[in-house]
Amino acid sequence: MSADRVRELTAIRLHHPGAIAEAAARRVRPAAPVGPSGRAVVIAADHPARGALRAGGRPMAMADRADLLDRVCTALARPGVTGVLGTADVLEDLLLLGALDGKTVFGSMNRGGLTGAAWEIDDRFTGYDAAAVTRMGFDGGKMLLRLDYADDRTAPTLEACARAVRELNAARAVALVEPFVTRRVDGAVRTDLSAEAVATSVAVASGLGGTSAYTWLKVPAVAGMDRVAAATTLPMLLLGGDTAADPDAALALWAEALRLPNVTGLAVGRSLLYPADDDVAAAVDTAVGLL
Numbered sequence: 001m002s003a004d005r006v007r008e009l010t011a012i013r014l015h016h017p018g019a020i021a022e023a024a025a026r027r028v029r030p031a032a033p034v035g036p037s038g039r040a041v042v043i044a045a046d047h048p049a050r051g052a053l054r055a056g057g058r059p060m061a062m063a064d065r066a067d068l069l070d071r072v073c074t075a076l077a078r079p080g081v082t083g084v085l086g087t088a089d090v091l092e093d094l095l096l097l098g099a100l101d102g103k104t105v106f107g108s109m110n111r112g113g114l115t116g117a118a119w120e121i122d123d124r125f126t127g128y129d130a131a132a133v134t135r136m137g138f139d140g141g142k143m144l145l146r147l148d149y150a151d152d153r154t155a156p157t158l159e160a161c162a163r164a165v166r167e168l169n170a171a172r173a174v175a176l177v178e179p180f181v182t183r184r185v186d187g188a189v190r191t192d193l194s195a196e197a198v199a200t201s202v203a204v205a206s207g208l209g210g211t212s213a214y215t216w217l218k219v220p221a222v223a224g225m226d227r228v229a230a231a232t233t234l235p236m237l238l239l240g241g242d243t244a245a246d247p248d249a250a251l252a253l254w255a256e257a258l259r260l261p262n263v264t265g266l267a268v269g270r271s272l273l274y275p276a277d278d279d280v281a282a283a284v285d286t287a288v289g290l291l
Contacts, residue, residue, distance in 0.1 A: 023098075024138075027105075040083060048090075069097065083105060106140045107140075111127045113144070123145070141175060148189070193220055198220060220241065243271055
């Protein structure tokens with residue numbers, strides 16, 4: 001993205017901030033939250049607000065906002081991509097750029113568990129709430145739910161996620177829950193990617209709120225994915241995590257998991273936005289091809 005385009009976005013924010021709400025009101029909403037195939041491919045771009053800026057070997061890759069917006073716009077323009085996930089700052093830039101017409105939009109809700117922080121497991125809701133999601137005319141809200149059985153700060157996050165699930169379901173907006181079982185290893189939060197742990201997190205997340213009619217899950221693709229998928233009937237999107245050291249192995253895991261009946265698509269960020277060869281369009285097309 002050119003410096004002139006960045007200057008234009010900043011000028012709108014300075015002199016005509018109401019243009020954001022106007023762009024949201026004009027946005028053409030998709031006919032359905034999934035594509036014609038019944039599958040979804042959502043581009044995740046909510047990492048910076050949690051201080052998670054690394055992509056592969058580039059520790060500050062996602063700190064360049066113009067570059068990130070370019071990559072997201074490239075991904076959203078590819079055939080088969082159905083939506084995007086982001087915090088308000090990113091989604092509002094995309095609205096002003098006219099990149100969200102016909103796309104499912106998920107607002108990212110809890111970004112308070114900053115990467116590497118002593119309180120990381122306490123994922124406060126510092127982004128969207130259900131009221132803001134519906135006010136903007138978006139299609140759903142996404143929340144991160146990390147379950148650390150040795151950290152009692154998990155409990156308030158669990159309660160806050162349940163409240164958000166209730167509010168989104170009441171508004172008939174998708175509640176996209178991303179659950180993990182985690183633990184501290186040498187002071188750092190680490191995710192347990194065993195099939196048993198992922199299935200446990202899926203079972204917990206599926207039961208949040210007073211109804212699950214509009215609840216979807218965002219889960220990692222792991223070995224033994226059939227056991228994970230068997231833990232729920234809710235729709236599941238596969239996440240991508242950081243740029244894969246072995247992209248072929250990651251694609252093989254996705255392909256295997258996508259054969260399961262309730263695995264309905266992908267919600268991937270860095271793996272597609274920052275591929276090793278930097279060819280975003282090719283990485284997205286390859287992922288869409290799995291569907």
